[in-house]
Amino acid sequence: MRRVIWAALVLALIWGGWWIWAAQAARQATEQWFADRRAEGWQADFGGLDVSGFPLRFDAVMTLPALVDPETGVAVTTSGVTFSAPAWWPGDVTVRLPQDPVTFASPEGRATLDMDQAVAHLRLKPGSALDLEAAQVTSGAWSLSAHMGDVLSAADLNVSVQQVAAGQASYTVALNAAGLQPGTVPRTALRVPTNWPLTFDKFALDMQVAFDRVWDRRAIEVARPQPRSLRIDLAEAAWGDLQLRAAADLTIDAQGTPEGTLSLQARNWREMLTLAEAAGVLPSAVRPQAESVLSALAQATGDPRSINVDLTLRKGLILLGFVPLGQAPQLVLR
Structure with missing residues (x-):
């Protein structure tokens, strides 16, 4: 029995030492990460970092984090973020946002x-x-x-x-x-x-x-x-009254230009064209041509309010057969 008790004490001391070392390492790594971002020209700050959860978890509360990426000009600030992970593998992370607003700013x-x-x-x-x-x-x-x-x-x-x-x-x-x-x-x-x-x-x-x-x-x-x-x-x-279903198979080049096929099923498509024109997605000069073609397609399906069409994206354009409908969007993550 004495050996079991001693073994348990040794294991507890080892585990306690590991937890303290890992908690301190996490704190230092976080501080270093923010320091590295500042060295790269970021605004990267936080108010405080409190680590708890011994012995089975790491629960970290970071207050007033603020990040500004100088390349994109995107800034994120909030009152605080909570991180939680099991002590045996901190890679399974749970992140909780605060109940108050998260603020984003950009150019x-x-x-x-x-x-x-x-x-x-x-x-x-x-x-x-x-x-x-x-x-x-x-x-x-x-x-x-x-x-x-x-x-x-x-x-x-x-x-x-x-x-x-x-x-x-x-x-x-x-x-x-x-x-x-x-x-x-x-x-x-x-x-x-x-x-x-x-x-x-x-x-x-x-x-x-x-x-x-x-x-x-x-x-x-x-x-x-x-x-x-x-x-x-x-x-x-x-x-x-608008219903839209879509499927796509696209490849995207280094500039973010997509190529491939886009299948659309749309009900009350004329209202959709009106919304797309109002949003600037569909140029007004192109709408009569697009409406004429889509109307013919809708008539072919037997329901003038619905269309089922395959579009082609090629060389930066959205095409219905040989008819250009507009510019394809650039798929780039900033």
């Missing part, structure tokens, strides 16, 4: 994000690079607003990211947001009628994205990985 303007009970669960690969293997983000009611007014809100948010295979730069992504509601800013820009429904009936996305490298700590320290292929298995949105 384009300033925005605030309010999220209720926002939690991110991250699974990181062991090693100094901290490759992202999986992430799950959940939140209750949330809203995004800018100085012009409300931008977007929803009753909840669920985002899942999963690495396709170890070491690969391909990820599956699933997103759902119940009660998605465009705010006054997009409704004004799109000239949405005042009697239009406030919320989407459905908003969901399932896709697989391959990047030029894996997502790891360099995504913050150096630059964001850039997409090189995109396969959308299903993108679905229903807003009032």
Whole structure:
């Protein structure tokens, strides 16, 4: 019995020593990371860092973090962030955002994000690079607003990211947001009628994205990985009388120009053209031609309100057969 007690005491001392060393190492690594960013020209500060959770967890509370990327001009500030991980592997991290707003600023303007009970669960690969293997983000009611007014809100948010295979730069992504509601800013820009429904009936996305490298700590320290292929298995949105389903298989070059096919199923497509024209996505000079072609396609399906069409993205253009509908968007992560 005495040997068992001594063994237990020795193990407890070893574990306690490990926990204290790891907690101190985490604090020093965090301070060094912020110092390295400042040396690169960032504004990178935080008010304080408190580590607790002995003996089975590391629970860190960081107050007043502030980051400004000098290359993009993007700034993020908040009152605090909580990190939690099991002591035996700190790579399984849970991140909790505060209940008060997170503020974003960029050369384009300033925005605030309010999220209720926002939690991110991250699974990181062991090693100094901290490759992202999986992430799950959940939140209750949330809203995004800018100085012009409300931008977007929803009753909840669920985002899942999963690495396709170890070491690969391909990820599956699933997103759902119940009660998605465009705010006054997009409704004004799109000239949405005042009697239009406030919320989407459905908003969901399932896709697989391959990047030029894996997502790891360099995504913050150096630059964001850039997409090189995109396969959308299903993108679905229903807003009032408008219903849209899409699928895509695209390759993306180093400049972010996509090429490939995009399949669309749309109901009440004329209203969609009106919204796209109001938003500046569809040039007014092109609309009559696009409407004529889409009308012919809709008549071929037997329902003049619906279309089922395959579009081609090539050389920076969106084409319906040989008819250009507009410029293809540049898919670049800043």
